[in-house]
Amino acid sequence: MRTLTHVVAGQPCTINFPERHADLIAFETFLARGDKVIAVDTETTGLDVYTPRHRLRLVQFGTSTEAWVLRADLFAPAIMRALRQPRSLLVHNAAYDLLVLNRHLGVTIEEIGPRTFDTRILAHLLDPRTESEGGIGLGLKPLSAVYVDPEAPDTQNGLTAVFRGLGLTKATGWAGIPIDHETYVRYAGLDVIYAHRLFGEIGPMVRDIGLDHLSKFEHHLQTLLAILQRRGMRLDVPYVQRLKGELITEAEQFAAVAARYGVANVNSTAQVAEALLAMGEQLHEHTPSGAPKVDKNVLLPLADLTLQWERIESRTPNPLADAVVRSKRAQKWAESYAQAFLDLKDADDRLHPFIGGLQARTARMSVSRPPLQQLPSGDWTIRRAFIADPGQAIIAADYQAVEMRVLAALSGDETMIKAIADGVDLHSFTAERVFGPDFTKQHRKIAKAVGFGKVYGGGAATITRQTGADLESVKSALAAYDATFPGIKRYSRRLMNRAEYGRKEVVTPSGRHLPLDRDRLYAATNYVVQSTSRDLLAQAIVDLFDAGLGEHLLLPVHDELIAQAPRDEAAEVIREIGRVMESNFYGVRIASDPEVYGPSWGHGYGASA
Structure with missing residues (x-):
C-alpha cells in the first residue's frame, strides 16, 4: 500500500492507496471505526456518464484527516460494501457521483441518495453567487480556501500540468493519466478530506440561519432529478442524422446569401458590421473596444425577429442580418444539438441530459x-x-x-389578481388598459414585453429592441403599465428600499436568501419571482x-x-x-x-x- 501525507489547515493528513487485496484489511478497520459521516468522491474518464466510453476509475472515502483511494477495477466489491453500510455519505456535487455509482457499480440512487449530504447544495444556500458575481463560487477548492484552509492547493491546476507533460489535454487527461500517478492520487484523496472539513464548517451555518428545511428539500429533489436523468429519453437516431445534414446545408445556403453582401465569414464581427453600415443600417451598440456590436440581440431586430424567432412586424427584414443569424443558428444547432445527441447518447439510443x-x-x-x-x-x-x-x-x-401569476400574488395587485381570476389573456388585458380597446397586434406585443420586463428586469431599451417600437412609445407604455398595476410598482420599490437600507438581499417565500448587487438593486423583483x-x-x-x-x-x-x-x-x-x-x-x-x-x-x- 502506498501512503501519501499532506498538511491541511496545519494538521497532518494521510492518503492511502491500496495496491493489493491484503491492503483492504486496513480499509475495513477504517470503516469499522464508526464515523457517522464519511465523504465520498469518484474519478472517472469524463463527464458524460452514459456514453459507452465512460469509465469509473477511482472511488475515494475520507474523513477530515484520512482518505482512502480505491481502484474500481481492483476493489469494486469492497467499494460497494462500503457504500452500502448504514451511515451518512457526504459528496460535493452529489448529482454526478450518484449517477456514476449507480451506472458502474449498481449501487442505486434510491439506496444512497436519501442518506447523502451535498456540500454544493449547502454552499448554494449560503451564497449562490459565482466568483464572477462576487461570490466564492460553488467549486470545492474555492470553498475550501475560504472555509477550510487558505493554503488549500488547486490540485486540478497541478493535474493539468501533468496532463500536458504526458501529451494529454484537459479533455483526454482524466482517462489517460496513469491510475497510480502520485498527483492524481493526491488530488483524489484531498477532495474527500476537504469535503469532510467543509461540511463541518458550513453545515452548522445553514442550520444557524434557519435553512434546514430548504436543505432537506433540495437534497430530496436532487435524488429525484438524478432518477430522471438516469431514465433519460429515447432518441429517433435516423431523424437526428438526417437533421444534422439538413442543418449543415441550411447553414451553407444562408452563408452563401451573406457572401453576396460581402460577408465571406458570418462569424466575422468586422465583416458583418461593415456590410450592415454600408447598407445604411445604424449600429448604436458598441463593444468596450469601440467596435460596433453585431451579436444576436442586435441582428435579430434588424431581421425583424424576436428572441423566439417570431416576426416583430415593425420593419422590412434586413436580408443580410437575416442570413447571418439563420446561418449561425443552423450551424450551432448542427453542432450543439444534432451532433451532440449522437455523441452523448447511450448504447440504447437514449439521451440523459444533465438536470x-x-x-x-x-x-x-x-x-x-x-x-x-x-x-x-x-x-x-x-x-x-x-x-x-x-x-x-x-x-x-x-x-x-x-x-406573471407569482408577481400578482406577491405584489397583491388587485387589478392583475382579478384579471387572472377572470381567466382573461393577461397580455391582451394589459394592452387594452395601456392602449385602449382598439389596441393592435403590435400593441399586444409591447404590452407582453413590458409585462415580462417587470419579471425579468428588462428596461425600456431592451423592450424597444425586442418589439421594434420607438423608445418614447415604450416609456409611455411602461408608465401606463405602472398606473394600471400600481401594486407591482409598490412591491418592487419596497424590495429595493429594503435592500438599499438593509442587507443587500431579498428573501423568497420559501426562505431562500438571494444576494443583490449594489448597482443592480432593481433586479430584486426579478430574483424573487424567478x-x-x-x-x-x-x-x-x-x-x-x-x-x-x-x-x-x-x-x-x-x-x-x-x-x-x-x-x-x-x-x-x-x-x-x-x-x-x-x-x-x-x-x-x-x-x-x-x-x-x-x-x-x-x-x-x-x-x-
Whole structure:
C-alpha cells in the first residue's frame, strides 16, 4: 500500500492507496471505526456518464484527516460494501457521483441518495453567487480556501500540468493519466478530506440561519432529478442524422446569401458590421473596444425577429442580418444539438441530459449537455428528436404564465389578481388598459414585453429592441403599465428600499436568501419571482413522485414537465399530472396546461411527421 501525507489547515493528513487485496484489511478497520459521516468522491474518464466510453476509475472515502483511494477495477466489491453500510455519505456535487455509482457499480440512487449530504447544495444556500458575481463560487477548492484552509492547493491546476507533460489535454487527461500517478492520487484523496472539513464548517451555518428545511428539500429533489436523468429519453437516431445534414446545408445556403453582401465569414464581427453600415443600417451598440456590436440581440431586430424567432412586424427584414443569424443558428444547432445527441447518447439510443437542480443565483433548474433550455419556445425541429418508448405517448404540462401569476400574488395587485381570476389573456388585458380597446397586434406585443420586463428586469431599451417600437412609445407604455398595476410598482420599490437600507438581499417565500448587487438593486423583483416560480415547479416534481406519478416523468424544461404514458392512458395520466401541479399561491391560482403531445416532444410544438 502506498501512503501519501499532506498538511491541511496545519494538521497532518494521510492518503492511502491500496495496491493489493491484503491492503483492504486496513480499509475495513477504517470503516469499522464508526464515523457517522464519511465523504465520498469518484474519478472517472469524463463527464458524460452514459456514453459507452465512460469509465469509473477511482472511488475515494475520507474523513477530515484520512482518505482512502480505491481502484474500481481492483476493489469494486469492497467499494460497494462500503457504500452500502448504514451511515451518512457526504459528496460535493452529489448529482454526478450518484449517477456514476449507480451506472458502474449498481449501487442505486434510491439506496444512497436519501442518506447523502451535498456540500454544493449547502454552499448554494449560503451564497449562490459565482466568483464572477462576487461570490466564492460553488467549486470545492474555492470553498475550501475560504472555509477550510487558505493554503488549500488547486490540485486540478497541478493535474493539468501533468496532463500536458504526458501529451494529454484537459479533455483526454482524466482517462489517460496513469491510475497510480502520485498527483492524481493526491488530488483524489484531498477532495474527500476537504469535503469532510467543509461540511463541518458550513453545515452548522445553514442550520444557524434557519435553512434546514430548504436543505432537506433540495437534497430530496436532487435524488429525484438524478432518477430522471438516469431514465433519460429515447432518441429517433435516423431523424437526428438526417437533421444534422439538413442543418449543415441550411447553414451553407444562408452563408452563401451573406457572401453576396460581402460577408465571406458570418462569424466575422468586422465583416458583418461593415456590410450592415454600408447598407445604411445604424449600429448604436458598441463593444468596450469601440467596435460596433453585431451579436444576436442586435441582428435579430434588424431581421425583424424576436428572441423566439417570431416576426416583430415593425420593419422590412434586413436580408443580410437575416442570413447571418439563420446561418449561425443552423450551424450551432448542427453542432450543439444534432451532433451532440449522437455523441452523448447511450448504447440504447437514449439521451440523459444533465438536470441541474440548483443553478444560477435564483436556483432555477437547468438542462445541459446538451442545453435544451436554450431552445426557442415555439420551435419543434430539435424537440422532434425525442420520441416516446414503444407503446407510449409523450405528454406534457406547463404552467400558465407562472411568473406573471407569482408577481400578482406577491405584489397583491388587485387589478392583475382579478384579471387572472377572470381567466382573461393577461397580455391582451394589459394592452387594452395601456392602449385602449382598439389596441393592435403590435400593441399586444409591447404590452407582453413590458409585462415580462417587470419579471425579468428588462428596461425600456431592451423592450424597444425586442418589439421594434420607438423608445418614447415604450416609456409611455411602461408608465401606463405602472398606473394600471400600481401594486407591482409598490412591491418592487419596497424590495429595493429594503435592500438599499438593509442587507443587500431579498428573501423568497420559501426562505431562500438571494444576494443583490449594489448597482443592480432593481433586479430584486426579478430574483424573487424567478426563484419562487422555480420553487413551485420543484415542489410539483416532489408532489408528483409522492402521488406515484414520478414513473412517468422524463424532463423538466423551464415551466414544462415532459413525461410519457401508455397511449391508451395518456390523456388520463396527464390530466392527473396537471392537477397535482396546480396550487393556490397567496390567493392566486397556479394553473397548468396538460396536453397529450403524441409520438415525440416536437409533436406538441407543431411537428407532423
